[in-house]
Amino acid sequence: MIFNLMKDGHYVKITTRDKEVTLDLLTAYHLEFECTGKNRPGLLNKAVAMFKNDIEIYKISNKLIRIYL
Numbered sequence: 001m002i003f004n005l006m007k008d009g010h011y012v013k014i015t016t017r018d019k020e021v022t023l024d025l026l027t028a029y030h031l032e033f034e035c036t037g038k039n040r041p042g043l044l045n046k047a048v049a050m051f052k053n054d055i056e057i058y059k060i061s062n063k064l065i066r067i068y069l
Contacts, residue, residue: 002031013064015057017049034060 005012014033016022026033036056040049 011064011068013060015060017053036060 002012002014014026014031015036016026016033017037017039018035019039023033023035036053037049040046
């Protein structure tokens, strides 16, 4: 999907969490990405991390909107 979108001329911004092999795969495919945090064990930690992750993605998308509008 990412390669098809880029081939068609779309700008793709990849955000990810540092979880298992995600960063290794993105790097192996030479894709640029922005890491928004690490995966944490425990239900409370996951809830807090999800909230922080949403805030980071919001900030990233706001920057992109300002650049492209």
